[in-house]
Amino acid sequence: MAAPKVKPLILHATGLEPAELLGQLIEESHQHVCQTDGHEYAKEVRVSESILKDPGGFLGDPLLTILGTFDFCVKWNFTSSNEKTRVLESLEAELRGRSFTDSLVRDVALVADELFTNAVFNAPVAGRAHLKPVSRKQKSVAMKKGQFGQISIAADSSRLVLCCSDPYGSLDPQSYLTRIQLGFENGAGASIVDQGGGAGIGAFLVFNLCCSLFIGVWPGRATKICCVFPLKKSGRQRAMLKKHIHCIQL
């Protein structure tokens, strides 16, 4: 009797558009999809192999796992929605001070905005059906005492990585990925949620702007989402890159 086919944990692909790429994780259960026509394919594969050997290492220090060595690393801790302006303005100033292009700074800042919002507003209530979505108009939403989220950035010569972590570990990767996929399949407009908490297109905007997405979840303990942005490329070149995607769960 032939042995059942085992799905590779790293899928090496070429030319997949975002919806198809996401389908490989959602429907085919690959953990990593690296595209040969994506940014720094070989490095992306090495990172995937490293994560498969030590997923806890990624969740402990995702920037170190993704980049290995970096030219700089800056971190901002936050405990409430009130700190969003402070964190994002500081992040933008840091990037502009390092002479990254205006278009890249704007893209990174928007992704940071969406991830911050997710960490503060969505993460505390995700998977808890009895809790209502938190209105984005609510003046102040705070994490519990002793808990904090973190935005961090680091870069080497060819990649800038933005990471956002929260202390809840409540993200459901399947739901998150499916929501992004729907945005690409049906258009973002169809995904907008009129009432309640978020608008429903934040994850779509995040994946649209980065060239590689890492989703790491340690249930009940931490969620870490990392976005990779290619350096030394024009906006058009960045937009043309095929994407990589990774899903890590402890």
Add this chain to the structure above:
Amino acid sequence: MAFGIESNRIGDTLLVHIQGKIDEDSNFRALDVDGCSSVILDLEKITAINSVGTREWIKWIKCVPSTLKLVIRKCPKNIVDQINMVSGFLPTGAIVESFYVPYFAEASGEEKMVLFNSGKEFRGGDIYPPPAIVDSTGASMEMDVIEAKYFRFLKNA
């Protein structure tokens, strides 16, 4: 730059300037369009728009009566991206009078935003780019977009 909306009337046209970041803190007040036949939205000074801002924008723009002529002027790239990505970002019949197109110089790495105007750099769904865009060194700059995607909203207008 803090979010703000300022409007003033010129004849039967309401000219509205929107500035700053459009997000969950943006307070979109209703426009007083009594006696107006058209509304012009000048978006040049919008610096950013996030997902919640997009939702708030759509709710607000839906309140502009469909009987009025709605003109959008000086759309920055982030707004053009939303127009292309999010159906309903602009109501049916809204006219884009001008928008910015990013240019990039490979050698210097410089970026520049160039204003495209209706009737000059675009007519209907067709693009007529300016002949020569140069950076601070005089080197030629190229359009820094995937044209089929960036100009898609013009084909759909």
